[in-house]
Amino acid sequence: MLLPVIALGLLVRAIGLNGGLWIDEIYSLIRSFREPLGTIATTYWGDNHHPLYAILAHVSRSLLGESPWVIRLPAMLFGVATIPALYALGLAVGNRREALLASLLLAVSYHHVWFSQNARGYSAIAFFATVALWLLIRMSRAPDAKWWQLYALVAALGAYTHLTMILIVVGHAIGYVVWIGVAAPREQRRSALRTGAMAFSLAAVVTLLLYAPMLSEVREYFATRQSGLRGLSTPSWALGEAVRGLVSGFGAGIVVVGAIIVATGAVVGVAGVVSFVRSNRLLILGLTGATAVTVLGAAVARGTMYPRFFFFAIAPALLIVVRGGFVVVQFLWSRSVGPSGRGGERLATGAVGLVIVASAISLQYNMRYPKQDFGGAMGFVDENRAPSDHVVSTGLEADPYRMLYGRDWANVKTLSQLDSVRSLGGRTWVLWTFPRYLQDLAPEVAALLRDQCPSPRVFKGTVGDGDVLVCNLPPQRPGVSTTGASLLPFAP
Numbered sequence: 001m002l003l004p005v006i007a008l009g010l011l012v013r014a015i016g017l018n019g020g021l022w023i024d025e026i027y028s029l030i031r032s033f034r035e036p037l038g039t040i041a042t043t044y045w046g047d048n049h050h051p052l053y054a055i056l057a058h059v060s061r062s063l064l065g066e067s068p069w070v071i072r073l074p075a076m077l078f079g080v081a082t083i084p085a086l087y088a089l090g091l092a093v094g095n096r097r098e099a100l101l102a103s104l105l106l107a108v109s110y111h112h113v114w115f116s117q118n119a120r121g122y123s124a125i126a127f128f129a130t131v132a133l134w135l136l137i138r139m140s141r142a143p144d145a146k147w148w149q150l151y152a153l154v155a156a157l158g159a160y161t162h163l164t165m166i167l168i169v170v171g172h173a174i175g176y177v178v179w180i181g182v183a184a185p186r187e188q189r190r191s192a193l194r195t196g197a198m199a200f201s202l203a204a205v206v207t208l209l210l211y212a213p214m215l216s217e218v219r220e221y222f223a224t225r226q227s228g229l230r231g232l233s234t235p236s237w238a239l240g241e242a243v244r245g246l247v248s249g250f251g252a253g254i255v256v257v258g259a260i261i262v263a264t265g266a267v268v269g270v271a272g273v274v275s276f277v278r279s280n281r282l283l284i285l286g287l288t289g290a291t292a293v294t295v296l297g298a299a300v301a302r303g304t305m306y307p308r309f310f311f312f313a314i315a316p317a318l319l320i321v322v323r324g325g326f327v328v329v330q331f332l333w334s335r336s337v338g339p340s341g342r343g344g345e346r347l348a349t350g351a352v353g354l355v356i357v358a359s360a361i362s363l364q365y366n367m368r369y370p371k372q373d374f375g376g377a378m379g380f381v382d383e384n385r386a387p388s389d390h391v392v393s394t395g396l397e398a399d400p401y402r403m404l405y406g407r408d409w410a411n412v413k414t415l416s417q418l419d420s421v422r423s424l425g426g427r428t429w430v431l432w433t434f435p436r437y438l439q440d441l442a443p444e445v446a447a448l449l450r451d452q453c454p455s456p457r458v459f460k461g462t463v464g465d466g467d468v469l470v471c472n473l474p475p476q477r478p479g480v481s482t483t484g485a486s487l488l489p490f491a492p
Contacts, residue, residue, distance in 0.1 A: 001100055002087055009083045009107035012363055013076045013116045018069040020370035022463050023433070024048060025071070025119040027398045033057045033071055033119075044217040050121030051210075052161040057119060071119040079116025079123040082130055083107050086315040089134040093280040094323060097345075101352050102319040108360040112314055114462060118371070121161040122311050128158030129168050129312035133286050136172055139199060140179065140282055143191050148199035155199075156206035163218070164309055166207065167297040171290030173200045178289070179282045265321055265355075271331075272324025287316050325352045366462055372433065373459035374400045377468040378407070380457065381429050388426030389472070392418065394445050395438035401431070415444040422476035433461075433468045 021029070031045060032054035040054045056074035064070040083103050090099025106112055115122045132154045139147035155172075158165035176196045184192050211218060276284050291313060298309055326348040333344035370376075378401060381391055391409045393401055401407040409431075412418045422428045430449065432438055439446045449456075453471035460467050 002084060002103065005087075005100070005104050005107050006080060006083050008104075010076075010080050012108060012360075013079055013113055016367045016370075017072055017076060017117050018067060019117070020373055020375050020461075021068050021071075021119070021400075021404070022371035022461065022466060023374075023396060023398055023400055025068075025371070026374075026400045026404050028054070028057075028120060029066075029071060030398075030403050033061055042213040044211075044214040044221060046221065047163070048120075050124075050162050051214075052157060053119075053121035053124055068119070072117055075118055075120065075123045076116050078127045079112060082112070082123070082127045082315055085127055085130040085134065086319065089130060089137075089316060090319050092134055092137050093276065093283050094319070097349065098319065098322050098326065101349070101356070102315075102322045105318050105322065105352070105356050105359060106315055108356060108363060109314065109318065110359060110362045110366055111311070113363060114366055114371075115308070115311055117366075122308055124161045125158055125165055125168075125312045126314055128154050128161065128165060129290070130315040132158065132169070132172065133283070133316060136176060136286050137280070137282055139195055140176070140184070140192060143195055148195050149202065151199045152202035152206060155203035156210060159203075159207040160210045164294060164297070164312070167294045168290040168312055169200065169203055170297075171288075171293035172286045173289075174293065175282065175285030175287075175289035179285050183281045268324035268328055269317070269321050270324065271327040272320035272322070275323050275327050276320060283316065287313060321355075322352055325355070369460045369462050371463050372461040372466045373468050374405075377431050377457075377459045377470050378405060380459070380470060381431065385429055386426065389429060390421050390424060390426060391429045391431070392421055393431045394418070394442055395432040395434055397441070412445065413442050415442075415448060418445055418448070419476050422473060425475050427472045427474060429470065429472045431468060431470050434465050435469075436465055 028048055028050070032040060032049055035043075035054075035058070037055060037058060040051060040058060043049075044051075053074060057071045060070050060073045064073070083106055086106050087099045087103040090096075090102050112123070112126070115126070132151060135147055135151040135154060139151060155165065155169045158168070173196065177193075180189050180192050180196070208215070273284055291310060294309055294312075326345070329348035329351050330344035333347055337343065385391065391407075392412045393399055393409055394412045396411070399409075399411040401409050402411065410417070410421060412421065418428070418430075430453070432449065435446065438449075449469075449471065452473060453469075456469040456471040458467050458469055
């Protein structure tokens with residue numbers, strides 16, 4: 001039964017895989033994937049550099065070209081591989097029915113499909129974190145050396161993909177120690193502690209060896225380079241954005257539907273947590289430990305936080321939701337009908353099945369739009385600009401039109417730069433995205449665009465706040481201030 005689920009997961013991740021790249025993918029392509037392998041393995045230029053993913057994307061690009069689907073291929077494969085990994089985890093902590101339903105839910109999960117089509121290391125992190133949690137549970141049950149050795153290898157590969165895996169492993173270690181103290185049989189505690197010490201120590205050693213060629217650059221980056229988005233990407237913003245993303249994804253863009261599903265999922269999730277605390281405490285301790293340490297580590301390291309930092313938890317979280325669904329439905333069944341287990345099980349299976357169908361329907365939103373439609377906006381401007389018109393972009397430090405498409409359009413960061421272009425005559429076409437970041441990077445430009453472009457042309461994308469916006473401004477007349485300039489109606 002698992003093979004059709006894997007095939008379905010592969011199919012839905014292949015649809016739209018060649019859609020337009022978003023800005024972080026473009027930046028990674030330019031800075032990492034195009035570099036020689038030696039440079040990828042020895043240089044750490046920033047936290048957008050995911051070394052293992054960059055190596056795989058470089059190899060894929062070298063063999064198959066530079067189409068979007070090619071550089072996203074490793075992400076898709078890691079995404080598909082997480083489906084059987086979740087099934088194995090489900091069998092380790094529950095029954096076959098729950099494992100299969102959770103795997104099917106993951107196969108059609110909007111958010112997991114989205115990240116499986118994202119040319120960065122997050123689907124790999126979800127895979128490695130899921131396998132690591134399964135291995136943590138296996139090594140808690142058997143002293144066989146292969147389990148802690150495999151855990152160390154998986155943890156190190158995850159860390160080589162993205163440094164947040166280090167926080168996940170620290171969280172696993174804390175959860176494991178707590179489990180030894182509160183749940184492990186007394187006669188096994190010493191051997192379990194020794195097994196854990198070997199697993200986590202070896203993981204640290206292998207991680208250091210992988211990062212050795214760039215270790216000084218990693219240390220320098222996190223010690224001296226404060227994020228420019230420190231005041232924007234705050235924990236409160238990350239929480240709000242996570243809720244918005246969940247509502248949008250599960251509701252296929254319909255807020256009310258998504259809100260109902262997310263609210264119901266939260267209640268069901270609590271029931272699942274309580275059930276697993278009773279039946280397999282290490283699953284919950286490992287997952288909550290990893291989440292808590294990631295929150296603390298992200299806040300301390302660079303002071304920024306993004307919902308994607310917690311994407312590693314998606315597979316076990318869905319397993320918890322499925323368990324919670326069975327618990328809640330069977331509880332309600334027993335209260336209303338009586339202790340008839342088979343009927344309650346069938347009803348619970350049907351309820352989870354409806355959630356899976358709703359999740360599959362939500363995929364249409366992901367299939368309808370690219371992550372960011374830079375190409376569509378660029379094509380629109382090319383089609384409608386006059387020979388005397390000028391084109392500028394703004395709001396992004398990394399300019400996709402220049403880096404990926406080779407355009408010589410100016411990237412303006414100040415109002416005076418924009419005014420100098422407008423003074424050349426003809427209309428000035430402005431392309432921008434992420435209005436929230438534009439407000440921080442170029443507040444005067446943001447204010448002008450709000451004032452003079454109240455209804456820009458919108459090219460929708462699935463990245464949060466990542467719609468690409470297009471507007472044209474009239475020439476800047478001598479002697480007239482920018483804020484007092486007349487407006488041209490938005491028209492080609």
